[in-house]
Amino acid sequence: MSVRHVASCQLPTPWGVFDMHGFEDIEQEKEHVLLTLGDVSDGAPVLARIHSECLTGDALFSVRCDCGAQLRSAMERISEEGRGALLYLRQEGRGIGLPAKIHAYKLQEQGLDTIEANEKLGFASDLRDYGMGAQMLYDLGVRKIRLLTNNPKKVIGLEGYGLEIVEQVPVRLPSNPHNEKYLETKRTRMGHHL
Numbered sequence: 001m002s003v004r005h006v007a008s009c010q011l012p013t014p015w016g017v018f019d020m021h022g023f024e025d026i027e028q029e030k031e032h033v034l035l036t037l038g039d040v041s042d043g044a045p046v047l048a049r050i051h052s053e054c055l056t057g058d059a060l061f062s063v064r065c066d067c068g069a070q071l072r073s074a075m076e077r078i079s080e081e082g083r084g085a086l087l088y089l090r091q092e093g094r095g096i097g098l099p100a101k102i103h104a105y106k107l108q109e110q111g112l113d114t115i116e117a118n119e120k121l122g123f124a125s126d127l128r129d130y131g132m133g134a135q136m137l138y139d140l141g142v143r144k145i146r147l148l149t150n151n152p153k154k155v156i157g158l159e160g161y162g163l164e165i166v167e168q169v170p171v172r173l174p175s176n177p178h179n180e181k182y183l184e185t186k187r188t189r190m191g192h193h194l
Contacts, residue, residue, distance in 0.1 A: 002027045003135045011035060015079035018086075021140065025132045030090045034136045035075075038083030041141025045166045047084035049074035049148040050133045050158075052091040055098060056105075063178045064105070070171050074148050085142060087133040094118065095127025113181065130157030138162050150192040 003023045011020040018035040025032060040046045051074065057067030071086075078084030093101030094114075100121055107117035115125040130153075137145065138161055146167040147155060155165055 003032070003132045003139070005136075005139055006031075013075060015075045021136070023132070023136050023139075028129075028132070032090055032132060032136065033088040034133075034140065035086040035088070036084070036140065037078050040083065040085050040137075043143060045144040045146050046137075046142050047078055047081050047148060047169065048087070048137065048142070048145040049078070049085075050087045050089065050130055050154055052089050052094065052128055055092060056101075063176050066173055066175075069173045073171055073173060077148065085137060085140075085145075087136060089128070089130075089133055091128045094125070095129070096121070096123045126153065128157075130154055131161060134158045134161035134163050152192070 003025050006022045006024055008019055008021045011018045016037060018037050021034040021036065023032045023034065024030075049070075051067075051071050054065060054067035054071075056062040057065045057069075058071050059068075061068060063069075074086055078086060092098045093104065096104065096118060100118075100123065103121055104114070104117035107120055108114060112120060118125050134157075143162065144164045144166050145158075146169050147158070147165050148169045148171060149155070150171050152168075155168060158165060
């Protein structure tokens, strides 16, 4: 296993008091967080969201993407069910990092789509790895998940880690004038189910 559990505590949020579990990715030398609500180790399928860090959308409230809205929606849905898991993986900008993401945003302002911008900077369209997230869930006793995602690559990225994906639960959110092109690119070029 390439991740190590380092600490747990309670995290009060607007959606309830979650348990926050810190993990270290030994190979990538990054830290990740897994929030859980209720008993996720009882064998029943767990509603789970794997969310990659997006400073601009999650913390700075950008509407250029749908990341912050997806994060808030996932926490609300988990709260409504009274049980679930939210992985917060430190993979900014689909894995290219924050400085490169800012460069990519500038290229998008000049007309490139999100994939073209990453590629112009010398990156693949998506460098994220979901295996460490699967290991984190497994470490806390999760074996079956109802994956809250529109991204079919997340389903593939979780295979082979002892988890069974019993359902892919879509995240339906409205678009806005600032993210319409971005969402269209995700739908047509990345296969997202929007």
